[in-house]
Amino acid sequence: MTLRYDAVSYTYPGTSIGVFDVSLEIGRGELLAIIGASGSGKSTLLKLLAGFVKPANGRILIDGKDVGELLPEKRKLGVVFQNYALFPHMRLWENVGYALKVRGIGKAERRALAVEMLARVGMGARADDLPGMLSGGQQQRVALARALVFEPRGLLLDEPLSALDAGLRVEMRDEILRVQRSAGIATLLVTHDQEEALSIGDKVAVMHEGRLVQIGTPRDLYETPVNAYVAAFVGQSNLWPGKVTGTGRIDTEIGALACDTKGKSNGEAVIAFVRPERVQPTSPSAVAEPGHFSGTIEADRYLGPIRRIDLAVPGGRIRLETHLRGPVTSVEIPPDAIRLLPVS
Amino acid sequence: MSVRASTPILAAFSVPGVIVLALFFIVPVCSVLVGALSDGGSAFSRLIADPVFWNGLKGTIVLGTVAPLFSLFIGFSVALTLARLAPGLRTAALIAISLPLTFSGLIVAYGFILLLGRSGFVTLLLATIGLDPAVTGAFIFSPLGLGLAYSYYLVPRVVLIVLPAITNFDRNQLVAARSLGAGGLRALIDVMLPQIMPSLVAAFCLTSAVAVGAYGTALALVGTQVNILPLVLYSKISETGTDLPAASAASLVLVAICAAVVAIGEAVGSRRTRR
Amino acid sequence: MQVIAIAYLVFLAAPVLLLLLGSFGETWSNTLLPAGFTGRWYEEVASDPSFRRAFFTSLQIVGVTCVLNMLIGFPLAYAIQAGARGGVRFAARLVTLMPVAVPELVLAFGFILVFSSDALPWLGSFWLLAAGHLVLTLPYTVTALVADMEQLRLDEYEHAAATLGASFAARLSDVTLPLLRTSLISSMLTVAALSIGEFQLSNLVAGFLSRTYPVVLLQAFYGATGFACAATVVLLILAALASITSSTTAQIGAFEQKKPQ
Numbered sequence: 001m002t003l004r005y006d007a008v009s010y011t012y013p014g015t016s017i018g019v020f021d022v023s024l025e026i027g028r029g030e031l032l033a034i035i036g037a038s039g040s041g042k043s044t045l046l047k048l049l050a051g052f053v054k055p056a057n058g059r060i061l062i063d064g065k066d067v068g069e070l071l072p073e074k075r076k077l078g079v080v081f082q083n084y085a086l087f088p089h090m091r092l093w094e095n096v097g098y099a100l101k102v103r104g105i106g107k108a109e110r111r112a113l114a115v116e117m118l119a120r121v122g123m124g125a126r127a128d129d130l131p132g133m134l135s136g137g138q139q140q141r142v143a144l145a146r147a148l149v150f151e152p153r154g155l156l157l158d159e160p161l162s163a164l165d166a167g168l169r170v171e172m173r174d175e176i177l178r179v180q181r182s183a184g185i186a187t188l189l190v191t192h193d194q195e196e197a198l199s200i201g202d203k204v205a206v207m208h209e210g211r212l213v214q215i216g217t218p219r220d221l222y223e224t225p226v227n228a229y230v231a232a233f234v235g236q237s238n239l240w241p242g243k244v245t246g247t248g249r250i251d252t253e254i255g256a257l258a259c260d261t262k263g264k265s266n267g268e269a270v271i272a273f274v275r276p277e278r279v280q281p282t283s284p285s286a287v288a289e290p291g292h293f294s295g296t297i298e299a300d301r302y303l304g305p306i307r308r309i310d311l312a313v314p315g316g317r318i319r320l321e322t323h324l325r326g327p328v329t330s331v332e333i334p335p336d337a338i339r340l341l342p343v344s
Numbered sequence: 345m346s347v348r349a350s351t352p353i354l355a356a357f358s359v360p361g362v363i364v365l366a367l368f369f370i371v372p373v374c375s376v377l378v379g380a381l382s383d384g385g386s387a388f389s390r391l392i393a394d395p396v397f398w399n400g401l402k403g404t405i406v407l408g409t410v411a412p413l414f415s416l417f418i419g420f421s422v423a424l425t426l427a428r429l430a431p432g433l434r435t436a437a438l439i440a441i442s443l444p445l446t447f448s449g450l451i452v453a454y455g456f457i458l459l460l461g462r463s464g465f466v467t468l469l470l471a472t473i474g475l476d477p478a479v480t481g482a483f484i485f486s487p488l489g490l491g492l493a494y495s496y497y498l499v500p501r502v503v504l505i506v507l508p509a510i511t512n513f514d515r516n517q518l519v520a521a522r523s524l525g526a527g528g529l530r531a532l533i534d535v536m537l538p539q540i541m542p543s544l545v546a547a548f549c550l551t552s553a554v555a556v557g558a559y560g561t562a563l564a565l566v567g568t569q570v571n572i573l574p575l576v577l578y579s580k581i582s583e584t585g586t587d588l589p590a591a592s593a594a595s596l597v598l599v600a601i602c603a604a605v606v607a608i609g610e611a612v613g614s615r616r617t618r619r
Numbered sequence: 620m621q622v623i624a625i626a627y628l629v630f631l632a633a634p635v636l637l638l639l640l641g642s643f644g645e646t647w648s649n650t651l652l653p654a655g656f657t658g659r660w661y662e663e664v665a666s667d668p669s670f671r672r673a674f675f676t677s678l679q680i681v682g683v684t685c686v687l688n689m690l691i692g693f694p695l696a697y698a699i700q701a702g703a704r705g706g707v708r709f710a711a712r713l714v715t716l717m718p719v720a721v722p723e724l725v726l727a728f729g730f731i732l733v734f735s736s737d738a739l740p741w742l743g744s745f746w747l748l749a750a751g752h753l754v755l756t757l758p759y760t761v762t763a764l765v766a767d768m769e770q771l772r773l774d775e776y777e778h779a780a781a782t783l784g785a786s787f788a789a790r791l792s793d794v795t796l797p798l799l800r801t802s803l804i805s806s807m808l809t810v811a812a813l814s815i816g817e818f819q820l821s822n823l824v825a826g827f828l829s830r831t832y833p834v835v836l837l838q839a840f841y842g843a844t845g846f847a848c849a850a851t852v853v854l855l856i857l858a859a860l861a862s863i864t865s866s867t868t869a870q871i872g873a874f875e876q877k878k879p880q
Binding site: 458588 | 641753848861
C-alpha cells in the first residue's frame with residue numbers, strides 16, 4: 001500500500017502554474033504532509049493522485065502500478081475534501097455507506113458497516129441525522145469515516161482542518177492521527193499550516209512554485225532547512241545575507257560571526273540562518289567579539305512560556321526567544337547555532 | 345477534460361439542445377437577416393424613405409431610454425429598502441415583486457386600461473378634482489404612458505439585478521464614510537454608488553433591450569396606433585401582401601439596437617461578476 | 620426611499636386589484652368602481668368555446684414545453700457547467716442572452732419565413748408552437764440550472780462520489796439529480812409561468828385551431844369589461860400560481876437540506 005509520484009509534471013491549461021518534476025513516495029501507514037503557500041502546487045499534487053487531473057509527464061503509482069489512465073472511481077483512494085462534500089440529501093450512514101452501495105453491498109450489511117465506522121469516529125449515535133445538522137468538527141469526523149469505510153489503498157486529506165475554529169483544529173488533528181494510525185494507511189495531507197504539518201506528519205514535503213523544495217522529517221525541516229525559503233516558511237528564523245571571509249568566519253549585515261564554514265569557499269556569498277531560540281541573552285561584554293551583539297529592544301512579545309524579542313543592532317535586527325523576564329541588551333549567537341544556506 | 349463526465353457523454357448531452365436552438369432559433373433569425381440583404385440593399389433604401397419607420401425609431405429610442413431610467417430609479421429605491429429588511433421578509437417581498445416577470449404583457453395592458461384608461465380608476469379620480477379625463481386618460485396611450493406600463497415588469501428586473509450588489513455591499517463602509525464626516529447622501533454617492541455602478545448599468549441595458557423589443561403590451565393597449573418600431577414591424581408582418589424585405593430590414597435594425605444594448609450590458613456586467 | 624417602495628407596492632397591486640374587482644362586477648362603465656356582484660363573467664368565459672379550446676391548448680403547450688425543457692435543458696446545462704471552457708462557455712453565454720437580444724417579434728417573423736416554405740410547412744401546427752415556446756424558455760432553464768449547479772458546488776459532490784467508486788451513471792442518479800431536484804422543479808414551474816403567458820410569438824405563429832389562451836384573450840379586450848377582466852384574471856391566476864409555487868419550492872429546497880426529516 002504505497003503511493004508514489006515519479007517525476008510528475010502538470011501545467012494548468014493556459015497558465016504557467018502547476019507542478020514540475022515532482023518525485024516522492026508515501027509508505028504503508030505513513031503520513032506525509034505537504035505544505036506550501038497558496039498556488040505552490042500542493043493541492044495539484046492531491047488532484048493528480050485522486051485522478052481529477054492527469055499528469056502531462058511522469059507516472060503516478062499506487063502499490064507499484066501506474067494509475068495514470070485510471071478514472072478517480074477506479075483508484076480506491078479515500079479523499080476528505082476541504083469542505084467535506086458530505087451529500088446533504090443522504091443521512092450520515094448513507095453517506096458513509098455510499099462507497100459500499102456502489103460496490104453492490106446490500107442495505108442491511110451496508111448500514112451495519114457504516115454505523116460501525118461512524119462509531120469509530122465517535123459519531124455512532126448520529127447515524128440517522130442529515131449532514132446539515134452537524135457542526136464542522138462532526139462533519140469532519142463523518143467525512144473521515146466515509147473516506148475509510150471501503151478500505152481504500154490510500155487516504156488523501158485536502159486542507160481538512162482549515163474550516164475549523166483554532167481550538168477544535170488541535171483536537172481534530174489528534175483525532176485524524178489516531179484514526180489514520182489505527183487504519184495503518186498511507187496518507188497524504190495537504191495543508192498551508194506548517195504547525196499542523198510538523199505536528200502530525202511522519203514526513204513533511206515543502207512545495208514552492210510548483211517544485212518540491214525539501215522532504216524530510218519535521219525535525220530535518222526545522223533544524224536543517226535546505227534553503228532560506230524553507231527556513232522562513234517553517235517556524236521563526238533569522239536570515240542574514242553575508243559572505244565567507246575565512247575559515248570559520250563570515251561577515252554579515254549585522255557583523256562578523258564565527259561558525260562552521262565547511263564546504264564553503266572563501267568569498268562565497270551565503271545566508272546565515274539562526275533559529276530565535278538559539279540566540280542567547282548575555283551580560284554586556286566590553287570586547288567586540290564575533291557572535292556577540294548589543295542593541296535596543298525594538299519589539300517584545302509576551303507569549304506565555306517565552307518572550308519573542310526583536311533586538312535592533314547596528315546593521316540589522318536579531319530575533320530571539322527567551323524565558324528571561326528582565327531587560328535584554330546583549331546576546332550571543334553560538335557558532336553551532338548557525339547554519340549557512342545557499343543564496344538562491 | 346472534465347473528470348465529471350467524459351467528453352463524448354458531454355457532447356451527446358448537448359446535441360439535442362444545440363439542434364433545437366439551431367433549427368428554431370438560428371435558422372429563423374438568420375433567414376430574417378438574410379432577407380433584409382436579399383435584394384441588394386434596396387429594402388433599406390425603401391425603409392429609409394419611409395417616414396413611418398423614422399417615427400417608429402424615434403418613439404422606440406424615447407421608450408427605450410425613458411422606461412429603463414424610470415425603472416432604474418424606482419428599482420434602486422425598492423432594492424435599497426429591501427436590503428434593510430429581515431431576510432425572511434425580504435424573500436417574501438422578492439417573490440411578490442418578481443411576479444410580474446412571468447405575467448403576460450396582456451395582463452399588464454388591461455390592468456393599466458382599468459387604472460389609467462379613458463374611464464380608468466385614477467383618471468376618474470382625477471376628474472373629481474377637475475382634471476379633464478380626455479387629457480389624463482390619453483396619457484397611458486402615449487409613448488411615456490407606455491413607458492410607465494412597461495416599468496411594471498421592468499422594475500422587478502432592476503431589483504433582481506441590483507439587490508445582490510446592494511446586499512453584498514459592506515454597509516460598514518457607509519458608517520466609515522460618515523465617521524469621516526460625509527453626510528448620509530454624500531456617503532451614498534461617494535462610496536456606494538461607484539461600487540454598484542456596474543449592476544446599475546447592466547440593469548439599464550437589460551431593461552432597455554426588453555423595452556425596445558416588446559410589442560405585446562403596446563398592441564393590447566393601443567393597437568398599432570403608437571409609433572414604436574416593434575409595432576411598425578408588427579403591422580408590416582401581419583398585413584398581407586406586405587414588403588417582406590423591408591420588414592426584414594426593420595427587423596435587422598431592431599435586432600441591432602437590442603444586441604448592441606445587451607452587448608454593452610454584458611461587457612459592463614461581466615466586470616461586475618468577475619470582481 | 621421607503622416611500623417610493625411603498626408607492627411601488629401600491630402600483631404593483633393596483634392593476635391586479637382592479638382586474639379582480641372588475642371580474643366580479645355586474646356593470647362597469649364610466650364609474651370609479653364596478654356596480655353589483657356577479658360570478659357570471661367567469662361562467663361566460665368557461666362556456667365560451669374558443670376560450671375553452673385555447674385554455675386546453677395552452678395547458679398542452681405548457682406541459683410539452685416543460686417536459687422538453689427538462690429533457691433537453693438539463694443535459695445541455697450539465698454539459699455547459701461540467702465541460703464547457705473558454706470559447707464554448709462564451710458561446711453558451713451568448714445563447715442565454717439571445718432571447719433579449721433578439722425580440723420575440725423578430726423570431727416570430729423568422730418562423731413565418733422559414734416554416735411557411737414548402738420544405739418545412741409547419742406554420743400553424745401545435746408542434747411548431749411548442750418548439751417556439753421551447754426556444755424561448757430553454758435559455759432561462761439553462762441559465763437557472765447552471766447557476767444552481769455552481770452554487771451547489773456540484774463538482775465537489777461529484778468528485779467526492781467518484782472517489783468513493785461511483786461511476787458517471789451512479790453519480791448522476793445518486794448525487795446530481797437528487798441535489799438538483801428542487802432546482803429542476805422550480806425552474807420547470809417558472810417555465811410553465813412564462814409559457815402560459817407567452818403572447819408575442821404565439822400571436823403570429825399559432826394556427827387558428829392552435830391559438831393559445833393569451834392570443835384569444837386579446838379579442839376579449841374589445842368586448843364587455845367584466846368578461847375581459849374575468850378572462851384576464853384566469854390567466855393571471857395561472858401564471859401567479861406557477862410563479863409562486865416555483866419560488867416557494869426553491870425556498871423550501873434551500874431550507875430542507877438544513878433540517879432533519
